[in-house]
Amino acid sequence: MYSRKVIEEFTDPKNVGVIEDADGVGETGSTVDGDIITIYIKVKDEVLEDVRFKTFGCVVAISTSTMVTQLAKGKKIDEALKITNKDVIDALGGLPEDKRRCSGFALAALHKAIEDYKERGTA
Amino acid sequence: MYSRKVIEEFTDPKNVGVIEDADGVGETGSTVDGDIITIYIKVKDEVLEDVRFKTFGCVVAISTSTMVTQLAKGKKIDEALKITNKDVIDALGGLPEDKRRCSGFALAALHKAIEDYKERGTA
Amino acid sequence: MMSTMKRIYMDHSATTEVDPLVLDSMLPYFTEKFGNASSLHSFGQEAIEALSAARQQVADSIGAKANEIIFTSGGTESDNLAIRGVLAKKKNDTSRSQHIITSMIEHPAVLSTCSFLESIGYEVTYVPVDSEGVLDLDKLERSVRDDTSIISIMHANNEIGTIQPVKDIARIARDKDVYFHTDAVQSFGKIPVDVNEMGVDMLSISSHKIHGPKGAGVLYVREGTELEPFIFGGGHEQGLRPGTENIPGIVGLGKAMSLAKERLGHDPEHMLRLRDSLIDRIFDSLDDVRLNGHPTQRLPNNVNLSFRYVEGESLLMLLDVKGIAISTASACSSISKKESHVLSSIGLNADYIHGTIRISLGKDNTIEETDHVVQSLQESVGKLREMSAISKS
Amino acid sequence: MMSTMKRIYMDHSATTEVDPLVLDSMLPYFTEKFGNASSLHSFGQEAIEALSAARQQVADSIGAKANEIIFTSGGTESDNLAIRGVLAKKKNDTSRSQHIITSMIEHPAVLSTCSFLESIGYEVTYVPVDSEGVLDLDKLERSVRDDTSIISIMHANNEIGTIQPVKDIARIARDKDVYFHTDAVQSFGKIPVDVNEMGVDMLSISSHKIHGPKGAGVLYVREGTELEPFIFGGGHEQGLRPGTENIPGIVGLGKAMSLAKERLGHDPEHMLRLRDSLIDRIFDSLDDVRLNGHPTQRLPNNVNLSFRYVEGESLLMLLDVKGIAISTASACSSISKKESHVLSSIGLNADYIHGTIRISLGKDNTIEETDHVVQSLQESVGKLREMSAISKS
Numbered sequence A, B: 001m002y003s004r005k006v007i008e009e010f011t012d013p014k015n016v017g018v019i020e021d022a023d024g025v026g027e028t029g030s031t032v033d034g035d036i037i038t039i040y041i042k043v044k045d046e047v048l049e050d051v052r053f054k055t056f057g058c059v060v061a062i063s064t065s066t067m068v069t070q071l072a073k074g075k076k077i078d079e080a081l082k083i084t085n086k087d088v089i090d091a092l093g094g095l096p097e098d099k100r101r102c103s104g105f106a107l108a109a110l111h112k113a114i115e116d117y118k119e120r121g122t123a
Numbered sequence C, D: 001m002m003s004t005m006k007r008i009y010m011d012h013s014a015t016t017e018v019d020p021l022v023l024d025s026m027l028p029y030f031t032e033k034f035g036n037a038s039s040l041h042s043f044g045q046e047a048i049e050a051l052s053a054a055r056q057q058v059a060d061s062i063g064a065k066a067n068e069i070i071f072t073s074g075g076t077e078s079d080n081l082a083i084r085g086v087l088a089k090k091k092n093d094t095s096r097s098q099h100i101i102t103s104m105i106e107h108p109a110v111l112s113t114c115s116f117l118e119s120i121g122y123e124v125t126y127v128p129v130d131s132e133g134v135l136d137l138d139k140l141e142r143s144v145r146d147d148t149s150i151i152s153i154m155h156a157n158n159e160i161g162t163i164q165p166v167k168d169i170a171r172i173a174r175d176k177d178v179y180f181h182t183d184a185v186q187s188f189g190k191i192p193v194d195v196n197e198m199g200v201d202m203l204s205i206s207s208h209k210i211h212g213p214k215g216a217g218v219l220y221v222r223e224g225t226e227l228e229p230f231i232f233g234g235g236h237e238q239g240l241r242p243g244t245e246n247i248p249g250i251v252g253l254g255k256a257m258s259l260a261k262e263r264l265g266h267d268p269e270h271m272l273r274l275r276d277s278l279i280d281r282i283f284d285s286l287d288d289v290r291l292n293g294h295p296t297q298r299l300p301n302n303v304n305l306s307f308r309y310v311e312g313e314s315l316l317m318l319l320d321v322k323g324i325a326i327s328t329a330s331a332c333s334s335i336s337k338k339e340s341h342v343l344s345s346i347g348l349n350a351d352y353i354h355g356t357i358r359i360s361l362g363k364d365n366t367i368e369e370t371d372h373v374v375q376s377l378q379e380s381v382g383k384l385r386e387m388s389a390i391s392k393s
């Protein structure tokens, strides 16, 4: 059901962890849903120098989390904001129709982390 | 479903035929039912010297017909009248529960033939 | 005697032997790839793959799409699901839910469903057929009402083999905006069955009639046709048929349908040759015989004959002793030994009805076997007529 | 990697591999003795004999009489037939037809049937269970009304393995003169199932859960229990289940039930030993784990565990990659990934519910396999907790 790529990313996820001195943190989901994703970013010269995640959730939640961090890492913030849900799904070799519900959570968490970074800047 | 004995009697029936100068004839059934049994008897000194049948009908109709003729032949009339439906079924090694409906037709035809014989005598 | 004698099976409308290729395709799914298609792990994935592949095979065999295929436990269940599924869906639309149209010669799976529906308040019109078993299209058309929900007319009859003009029926159904279901249990594999060619909304198939395993069936449901399940449980088969999927059965069914489709250019022609030669030779060798059903618009494997002065079961048993397997009416009704509603519907007289047998050929029957059948029939009919209390002799 | 690795199957509550002896018993009925049990000829007789023999095997395995056995297509159909069959029969007896009693933790086959019945006007009481999944007998007794037709309570739960006090339920049902049906799909073969010991009127069994083939099931119906069919067609199975009988499936089911009965003194004990050792070692090696269901009144093959800070599907997939097949909730609901109604009914918190898996042992699982499972669980739970956004670490 899951593509080979999904299973690969899921079993060997990149960028797992917390950035202790993160410049921005974003969280989506809830324990009731069964998915909580937190994304940490480290920004230097408007470039996402480091992107890490912690995820409690299903295979889709974990594999989209790691994929989002990989797609975003090294990109400029405005470039990173252009990543679409479709980009994430395509990079994973597709997702089963009935599993797409939570596929947007990781991207949303990245957006929140960037927002958080921007708010901190203006504060 | 049918006992071996039923199939034997059915495939190799004894006493098939018409007695042209019968002393009594009895018929049961109808084309609507799909069973018509005619029994012919020849009587001498109150003994059923010959008993024959013609049957249009199912396996049960044919096998009970031949069995009734065999059980009756050679018997005194009052002895023959004591033959029960159970005797016929037992002699056939049993009949399937759902096939007993027409098992009494042959015996009834014998009774009618004997009646016919008696009526002729009194006439 | 029976043990050394090669038996001749000519009751393929009752059921068929599983094709060895079909059995081979099934075997891995009993003991190796035995997973439940609802399971997420690798065993489950194997089951899902098998299920999808079979669904595609079935769809391809009848010109349908994979998502239009619902797997059931057999023809009876498919017929029930088609008719009751549509009515259940429309149950709140009172303007469009009260009336069903079917024919007088349907299989009990349809007729008993209809009687049940009558018992709970639906109305059913049973359209008559002519003396050759062909549906009266005029009567059908005139029987459509504003509140008609579904027309269910079989593709080909299981007793007399008459093929119905389904395309014409489909046109009427489309014109009147009524769903059309056809029971193709006897026709698939013998004549072309293409859901778009035929123009049907739903179509039933049973695996064991086409050299597949018993316990599996198909209901084709055209996209957009709204149904509700009539068995309740988990959400399998698009919510229309709950219960753990019978993977080996479904795999076998898929294979059987593929094979039947592939062989459509060959097998039916072979059966047709045997059928016509059988009919000719029986008519040559015996008097007072009648062929029931349509002379040409009939299944290539169906021979339905009435012998006067002979009772069908007795004839069947005499042939059985000679190692020949045929049937009296349809297999399903022979257990209760009631008069065939199909034969009464074509107006056959009682003295012919009782003497009716059905010979249904299969792809592996041979001309030598038909020789033996003709000879045995001649002997057996002769013997029973000799014994018969109503024969002319 | 997957191809060379021997996989470990511990999802026997979802489905089981067909026993080689069972498959052997079935094989002749596909290609040799392939007749239709409604046919009068020798092929039909072979089918009838097989059917009767299987019926006797089934009856003997549960202490019933042969005429009390109805063959169906599986557990779902058996559950539907039991409940709807009784209601259909009583539909004209308005004083005795409106109310059904069941539990909150039944299988969807029962629960969806009940929701359907509610949608057409029946009333259903869903009796709650305690935190270990045991039915509240007091509430059950108090919920019986004058118009209660049937009580349907499962013998053992498919997710958490809790065994219900069926004898007590049967006593209440008898006292109140209400039919009692039990779903024994998970219990048969693991604990004793004797219809008279238990005092049930109806009992469901599914072949594929007990090393028999998919596509076959049983409804035991105590003599005198009045039912009507809910599928319509020919008069098969005492008029309660129409459609050509799935002879190979039924033969396999009969064999599987015989074998399970014979091995009842051995297999469950083996599974129990594995179960308890598995539970002990998992608790020894991991924190924040919970065993769901009753500690002792549970199926010998059921291990249902909740791991905090871990999501069930992810754990299942990590184990799958290591060649271990287990399940999250019941197989049937994992496709829709809804929250388990069973786990909510026992009052489990959401953070535990999401981290729940079911390990269901089979007779052929070994202690070595459980070693591997314990180790893999430790690794996988550890890994997921590391990754988890809510773990304490």
Ligand SMILES: Cc1ncc(COP(=O)(O)O)c(C=O)c1O
Pocket (backbone or CB within 6 Å): C013, C073, C074, C075, C076, C077, C079, C107, C109, C154, C156, C157, C158, C183, C185, C186, C206, C207, C208, C217, C332, D242, D243, D244
């Ligand atoms: C025309 C027709 N419809 C339906 C059925 C029922 O199919 P099944 O026996 O698979 O339930 C049959 C077979 O008896 C049939 O001949």
Ligand SMILES: Cc1ncc(COP(=O)(O)O)c(C=O)c1O
Pocket (backbone or CB within 6 Å): C242, C243, C244, D013, D073, D074, D075, D076, D077, D079, D107, D109, D154, D156, D157, D158, D183, D185, D186, D206, D207, D208, D217, D332
């Ligand atoms: C308790 C219970 N009842 C009923 C069923 C349904 O059985 P089947 O899949 O054979 O329809 C299952 C299996 O999923 C079950 O575990």
